[in-house]
Amino acid sequence: MKKEISGKTKIIGLIGENTENSLSPLIHNQIILKYSLNFCYLPFQVAETDLGEAIQGIRALNVRGVNITFPYKEKVIEFLDEVEESARRIGAVNTIVNNKGILTGYNTDVIGFKKSLQDNGKFVIKEKKAVILGAGGAARAVTYSLLEEGIEEISIFNRTLEKAKKIKQNLSPFPPKSSINIFSFEQNDLKDKIKEANLLVNATSVGMASQLNNTPLPDEKLFHPNLLVYDLIYHPAKTLLLKQAEGAGAKIINGLPMLVYQGIESFYLWSGLKAEGKEILEMIRQIT
Numbered sequence: 001m002k003k004e005i006s007g008k009t010k011i012i013g014l015i016g017e018n019t020e021n022s023l024s025p026l027i028h029n030q031i032i033l034k035y036s037l038n039f040c041y042l043p044f045q046v047a048e049t050d051l052g053e054a055i056q057g058i059r060a061l062n063v064r065g066v067n068i069t070f071p072y073k074e075k076v077i078e079f080l081d082e083v084e085e086s087a088r089r090i091g092a093v094n095t096i097v098n099n100k101g102i103l104t105g106y107n108t109d110v111i112g113f114k115k116s117l118q119d120n121g122k123f124v125i126k127e128k129k130a131v132i133l134g135a136g137g138a139a140r141a142v143t144y145s146l147l148e149e150g151i152e153e154i155s156i157f158n159r160t161l162e163k164a165k166k167i168k169q170n171l172s173p174f175p176p177k178s179s180i181n182i183f184s185f186e187q188n189d190l191k192d193k194i195k196e197a198n199l200l201v202n203a204t205s206v207g208m209a210s211q212l213n214n215t216p217l218p219d220e221k222l223f224h225p226n227l228l229v230y231d232l233i234y235h236p237a238k239t240l241l242l243k244q245a246e247g248a249g250a251k252i253i254n255g256l257p258m259l260v261y262q263g264i265e266s267f268y269l270w271s272g273l274k275a276e277g278k279e280i281l282e283m284i285r286q287i288t
């Protein structure tokens with residue numbers, strides 16, 4: 001049954017530079033509807049110069065919490081009272097919880113990636129080898145997830161080597177048995193590393209709807225049937241990278257399950273309710 005907006009309705013939402021095309025309002029309001037909860041999830045489009053005031057507004061308006069999206073996941077940290085351990089190490093926050101004016105930052109992309117990889121990709125992370133393309137905020141959350149589950153080796157390739165170096169510096173000591181290698185795209189090691197990898201993750205923005213004919217990995221011969229290719233992009237549902245990987249016999253997965261699972265985890269932090277992931281994912285697949 002749909003709960004009407006009332007004086008008791010708890011406000012949650014999304015803060016980003018451009019929230020118009022985000023699926024998060026749809027995901028959260030579907031959860032609210034399905035479980036008849038007295039919450040309402042709203043998009044807040046905020047200019048960078050207003051970010052501090054917008055975060056202060058969460059306290060002033062007693063908003064229960066928000067998701068943070070591109071490009072504020074790193075910048076928002078300076079405005080928070082507390083940052084949970086994994087978000088602090090990753091250096092990015094995608095969820096804020098407001099507890100009586102104390103704002104705490106979390107990163108639910110970590111659990112979103114892990115759960116989608118395990119549930120939808122049927123992938124066991126322990127002692128595997130992964131190649132990650134990209135070294136932005138999403139790549140940092142993916143790296144953390146894989147390390148947490150005891151991956152053997154991660155090779156990060158990025159256009160700007162400096163950013164990959166930073167990930168290695170920040171996340172290397174944990175856990176000691178895993179190793180992180182970093183490369184620029186120009187280096188020849190990509191071919192060798194993909195050959196011995198079980199998982200390839202695209203954490204660059206190359207291949208998004210605005211650039212449909214682009215792929216971060218133009219050489220189709222690099223894919224192999226023992227590889228799971230995970231593109232964090234969900235729009236389009238099948239990027240050129242995924243089409244090519246599928247054509248070469250590799251298993252594929254897009255970014256929608258991660259988006260849904262990170263949303264479910266954020267919603268849990270605000271409400272204490274853990275929505276049923278498979279059902280919500282199926283609902284979103286049918287609507288979009």
Ligand code: NAP
Pocket residue numbers: 070109112133134135136137138139158159160163203204205206208216232233234255256258259260262
């Ligand atoms: P970000 O911090 O801006 O990082 C972007 C990454 O893409 C950087 O590594 C950047 O390389 C690389 N890149 C951009 N243009 C490139 C080009 N032309 N050639 C090579 N590399 C290029 O963004 P992000 O937050 O990490 O997001 C990355 C992707 O993940 C986006 O597509 C986003 O939608 C997706 N994502 C999905 C989910 C989900 O739930 N499914 C969650 C988070 C993010 P440089 O460092 O050299 O600039």
